[in-house]
Amino acid sequence: MDIQRNVTQISVFQIALLLAMAMNSTAILTAPAITVQYAQRDLWLSPLFSSVSGIIVLFLAIHLNRRFPGMTVIQYSEYCIGKWPGKIISGIFLLVVLHIGSIIVREYAEFVKGMFLDETPLLVIICGMVILSTYATRSGIEVIGRLAQLFVPGVMLTWVILLLLTIPDWDVMNIFPAFDGGILPAIRGSITPQGWFSEMFLLSFLLPHLKKNSPIKKWMIIMVVFAAINLSILNIISLFVFGNLVPTLTYPVMSLIRYVNIADFLQHIDALLLIIWVIGVFLKIVLFQYCIASGCAQWLNVEKFRPLVLPLGFLMVLFSLWSASSMQDLSAYLKDTSFFYAMIFFLIYPLGLFLIAIVRKPKIRRD
Amino acid sequence: MGRRLRANSHQKNNENELTEHSEKRISNVLAENISTLKALYSDCYDVVFRSFLIGEMLQAELVFIDNMVDREQLDTQVLDVLMTCKDSTLVNIQNIINESLPVASVEPIETIKQCVDDISLGNPILFINGSQEAIRIGLNKLQNSQITDPENEPVIQGPKYGFNESLQTNASLLRQRIRAPELKMVLLETGRYTKTQVVVTYMASVADHALVEEVMDRLKRIEMDGVLESGYIAEMIEDSPLSPFPQIKSTERVDVVAANLLEGRLAIIVDGTPTVMIAPVSLISFIQAADDYYNRWLFGSSFRFLRISSLFLSLVLPALYVALTTLHQEMIPSDLLVSIASSHELIPFPTLVEAVIMQLIFEILREAGLRLPRQVGSAVTIVGALVVGEAAVTAGFVSTTMVIVTAISGITSFTAPAYSLEMAIRILRFVLILLGGFLGLLGVVFGLIGIAIHLSSLRSLGVPYLTPIAPANLSEWKDAWIRSPWWKLNRRPRLTGRWNKYRQAKHQKPANKKRGE
Incomplete structure (x- = not known):
C-alpha cells in the first residue's frame, strides 16, 4: 500500500553517511597517534594518501556489483572461482569480517572503560552495545539507513563545534618544518589508515539494496574525500595543539577535547565526545553485523538473515573478548597486523575477483 | 452450576433469536411482526409499541424508543396526519410515503434486522397490516451536547470551539470547515452491542486511496462487544501496538482535523466521543501545535x-x-x-x-x-x-x-x-x-x-514514523523543525499528499511594492 513497504531499500545518501561514519568513528580516536609514528609533522598529509585505497575498493565493489547485479561478494565469488572454492573463501571472508567487527567492539569497550567507566566490567559494556546493534540489525537495512540519517548530522555538528572550541589552543607554527624528510614519511604514515579505508569494501553488501539509478560513484567519491579531509583536519589540529607531544598520547583527540577550557565554565566537555563517538561506533558495529549476518545467510543459502543476527551477535561478544588479552595487545594489533589483514581481504581478494571476472567473463544463470 | 448452565442457555437463546430474525423479512401480518419485536425487546421498558388505525380502518403500529424520538413531531406529523386521514387508497406503502407523511426522512425497509437497527438509532418504525414493508420515519432526537472549548488543546489565537460527543455535530462542524464535495465521509458501524457509528473522512482528491481502503479493512476487522471511545479503535488498528509511542494522533480541535485532511491524511470520527483520530502521522505531527x-x-x-x-x-x-x-x-x-x-x-x-x-x-x-x-x-x-x-x-x-x-x-x-x-x-x-x-x-x-x-x-x-527526518526529505523540514511562512509551504507532505503535490500557487511571497507604482 505504501511505496516503501515490503521493499527494503537504502538511498545513496544514507549509504554515504553510514560509510563515512563507519570510516571515521574508530579512526578519529587513534588516527593521529598511529600516523604520527612515521609521518612526524606531516601527519596531516597521510589520510589523503590513505584514501587512495578507499577509492580503489569502492571502485571494485561498484564494478563487481555492476557485473553481477543484485549480488554480494559472497554470491559472485562462486561464479568467479567456482562453487566450492568460492564457498571456502567466502567462509573465511565472513570470519574475517566477524573478527574485525569484534575487534571494533573491543576497541570501543576498552576506550569507554579506560576513559569513563573504570569500574564497570568489560562484558557489560560490550553486551550493552551488541544488544543494541543486534536490535538495529534485526530491524533491517532500511532502519540502519534511517539511523545513519538520524544520527550523522547531529554528530557532525557536535564534532565541528568541539573542534572549533579548540581554536584558542592552536599554535599554527607547530606545523613547521614541513616535509622535513621529503614526502616519504607521509606516505609511510598513510599505511595503517589504508586498512581502515579498505573496510569500505563492505559497500558490496549494501549495493543490492540501493535504489535503482542512484549516482553512487559521485557520492562515494564525495564520501571518501570527506572522510579523508576530516581525518586530515583532526591530525592537523592535534599537531597544532600538542606539537611534539602527539606520539606520547594514546587517544590524542580525547586529550584535545579535555584540553578545552573556555571562560572556566565550558570545560570537561569530553562527555560530548563520548556521546558522539559511541553513536558513531554503534553505526559501524551495526554495519559490520549486518554484513556478517546477511553474508552468512547468502553463504548458507538461507532466505532470511534475521534469525542469524542474534547468534552472530553472541559470537561477536565472544570474539571481542578472545581477540586480545589487553589494551596493549589490541593497539599492537591495530598498529601492525590490521593493515595486512584488511588489505588481503578487502583489497587484494576483490581485486583478484575483479580480474578473474574480466578475464573469464563468467555467465550468470538467470532463472 | 445448574444456574450457570441455565443462564448460558438463556443467553444462547437470545443470541439465536437475533441471528434467526436478522435475515427474516417483514411479514404482511401485523401481529406476527409485533410479536417478533416484542420478543426481542422483552424487558425493555423504554420501547414503546403504539397501535392505531390509519384513516379509522387500517391497522398500524408504531415502534420506537421512548426518549430518543422527537415526540412532538411524531404526534403532529405522523399520528395526527395518519389518524385523521380519510383516504382509502392508503394500502400502498408508497402512497403513504408520497402523500400523507410530511416528514423529510422516510424510507421503506424490508427486514426485521433493519427495523432493529433503526429502532436503536431512535427512528420510529411504522408497521402496517397487510404490507410486507415497514416505514422508517427519521424523527430521532439525540441528546445533543453543547459545542464547547477544546479544553485539552487551548490556543491563544484560533478558533475556540472543539468537537463534542455527537457524531452528527462533529461531522457537520467538519463540513462547515471544508465545504468542498471532495470531503468524503464514509459511515461504518462497529461494536457488536454498542453499534457505534464510525465515520472515516478524507479528501478524495488528496488522500491515498489505497490508504483509505487499508483503514476501512482494518476497521471492518474489529469485532468487539463495544466501542466506547476512539481509543478502543486506535489500539485495534495501530501498526505496532506494543510501542510506547502513539501512532495515531487524537485531537478535539476541528481546525487541526481540517488541516490534516488537507495534507492527505485520514480522520476517524467515533460517535460518543469528542476525540477524533488522525492517521497516518509522524513523530513531528505530535509536536506541531495549531498555534504555530x-x-x-x-x-x-x-x-x-x-x-x-x-x-x-x-x-x-x-x-x-x-x-x-x-x-x-x-x-x-x-x-x-x-x-x-x-x-x-x-x-x-x-x-x-x-x-x-x-x-x-x-x-x-x-x-x-x-x-x-x-x-x-x-x-x-x-x-x-x-x-x-x-x-x-x-x-x-x-x-x-x-x-x-x-x-x-x-x-x-x-x-x-x-x-x-x-x-x-x-x-x-x-x-x-x-x-x-x-x-x-x-x-x-x-x-x-x-x-x-x-x-x-x-x-x-x-x-x-520519523519522516521527514529519516528517511530525510530536506524540503519538508520547512514544516518540521520550524514552521516556514505560508508562501513557502507550497508542497504537501510527500508521503501522504504525493498524489496532489501542490497545495497552493507558487510565488505568493508578498512583494514590497509601494501603492500606485
Whole structure:
C-alpha cells in the first residue's frame, strides 16, 4: 500500500553517511597517534594518501556489483572461482569480517572503560552495545539507513563545534618544518589508515539494496574525500595543539577535547565526545553485523538473515573478548597486523575477483 | 452450576433469536411482526409499541424508543396526519410515503434486522397490516451536547470551539470547515452491542486511496462487544501496538482535523466521543501545535523549536543528572559541582534512588490532581508540591537540586501539544534514569540509541514514523523543525499528499511594492 513497504531499500545518501561514519568513528580516536609514528609533522598529509585505497575498493565493489547485479561478494565469488572454492573463501571472508567487527567492539569497550567507566566490567559494556546493534540489525537495512540519517548530522555538528572550541589552543607554527624528510614519511604514515579505508569494501553488501539509478560513484567519491579531509583536519589540529607531544598520547583527540577550557565554565566537555563517538561506533558495529549476518545467510543459502543476527551477535561478544588479552595487545594489533589483514581481504581478494571476472567473463544463470 | 448452565442457555437463546430474525423479512401480518419485536425487546421498558388505525380502518403500529424520538413531531406529523386521514387508497406503502407523511426522512425497509437497527438509532418504525414493508420515519432526537472549548488543546489565537460527543455535530462542524464535495465521509458501524457509528473522512482528491481502503479493512476487522471511545479503535488498528509511542494522533480541535485532511491524511470520527483520530502521522505531527500556523511564522518557528528542545530535555535531564553526579563527577564544572555536592551532603539516598522517588511522587501528584474533582484537585497540587516538597527539602530527604531537576523535567514535558506523546516521554524517562544510574553517560546514550532504533522501525499506517527526518526529505523540514511562512509551504507532505503535490500557487511571497507604482 505504501511505496516503501515490503521493499527494503537504502538511498545513496544514507549509504554515504553510514560509510563515512563507519570510516571515521574508530579512526578519529587513534588516527593521529598511529600516523604520527612515521609521518612526524606531516601527519596531516597521510589520510589523503590513505584514501587512495578507499577509492580503489569502492571502485571494485561498484564494478563487481555492476557485473553481477543484485549480488554480494559472497554470491559472485562462486561464479568467479567456482562453487566450492568460492564457498571456502567466502567462509573465511565472513570470519574475517566477524573478527574485525569484534575487534571494533573491543576497541570501543576498552576506550569507554579506560576513559569513563573504570569500574564497570568489560562484558557489560560490550553486551550493552551488541544488544543494541543486534536490535538495529534485526530491524533491517532500511532502519540502519534511517539511523545513519538520524544520527550523522547531529554528530557532525557536535564534532565541528568541539573542534572549533579548540581554536584558542592552536599554535599554527607547530606545523613547521614541513616535509622535513621529503614526502616519504607521509606516505609511510598513510599505511595503517589504508586498512581502515579498505573496510569500505563492505559497500558490496549494501549495493543490492540501493535504489535503482542512484549516482553512487559521485557520492562515494564525495564520501571518501570527506572522510579523508576530516581525518586530515583532526591530525592537523592535534599537531597544532600538542606539537611534539602527539606520539606520547594514546587517544590524542580525547586529550584535545579535555584540553578545552573556555571562560572556566565550558570545560570537561569530553562527555560530548563520548556521546558522539559511541553513536558513531554503534553505526559501524551495526554495519559490520549486518554484513556478517546477511553474508552468512547468502553463504548458507538461507532466505532470511534475521534469525542469524542474534547468534552472530553472541559470537561477536565472544570474539571481542578472545581477540586480545589487553589494551596493549589490541593497539599492537591495530598498529601492525590490521593493515595486512584488511588489505588481503578487502583489497587484494576483490581485486583478484575483479580480474578473474574480466578475464573469464563468467555467465550468470538467470532463472 | 445448574444456574450457570441455565443462564448460558438463556443467553444462547437470545443470541439465536437475533441471528434467526436478522435475515427474516417483514411479514404482511401485523401481529406476527409485533410479536417478533416484542420478543426481542422483552424487558425493555423504554420501547414503546403504539397501535392505531390509519384513516379509522387500517391497522398500524408504531415502534420506537421512548426518549430518543422527537415526540412532538411524531404526534403532529405522523399520528395526527395518519389518524385523521380519510383516504382509502392508503394500502400502498408508497402512497403513504408520497402523500400523507410530511416528514423529510422516510424510507421503506424490508427486514426485521433493519427495523432493529433503526429502532436503536431512535427512528420510529411504522408497521402496517397487510404490507410486507415497514416505514422508517427519521424523527430521532439525540441528546445533543453543547459545542464547547477544546479544553485539552487551548490556543491563544484560533478558533475556540472543539468537537463534542455527537457524531452528527462533529461531522457537520467538519463540513462547515471544508465545504468542498471532495470531503468524503464514509459511515461504518462497529461494536457488536454498542453499534457505534464510525465515520472515516478524507479528501478524495488528496488522500491515498489505497490508504483509505487499508483503514476501512482494518476497521471492518474489529469485532468487539463495544466501542466506547476512539481509543478502543486506535489500539485495534495501530501498526505496532506494543510501542510506547502513539501512532495515531487524537485531537478535539476541528481546525487541526481540517488541516490534516488537507495534507492527505485520514480522520476517524467515533460517535460518543469528542476525540477524533488522525492517521497516518509522524513523530513531528505530535509536536506541531495549531498555534504555530496562526501566529506569525517567526514566532511559530521559534516556539516549535523551543518545544522540541524542551521535550528532549524533559526526556534526558533527570537521567543526565543522575549519570553525571554518580559516575562522572569530573565532567561537572567545579563550581557547579560544589553547590550540587553541598545540597546532596546530608541526603540519605543515592542519587538514583532519590531521582526515581522524586519522579514517582511527581507522577502520583499529577495523577491525583487529574482524578480528583476539580475543586479538590488544585488543593492537592498545592499541598503536594509546595508543602510536602518544602518540608522534604528542609527535613533533608531530598536535595534542592533534585527538586529543581524534577520540576524542570515535569514542566518541560507540559510543552507537548499532544498528551499521548507526553505519556511516552514520561515512561521512557524512568528507563533512562535507570540506565543512567547503572551505566552512566554510556547508559543514557544506549537508551537514546535504543529509542532511535525503535522510532526508525515504527510506522504509522505504513508511513515511516520519523519522516521527514529519516528517511530525510530536506524540503519538508520547512514544516518540521520550524514552521516556514505560508508562501513557502507550497508542497504537501510527500508521503501522504504525493498524489496532489501542490497545495497552493507558487510565488505568493508578498512583494514590497509601494501603492500606485
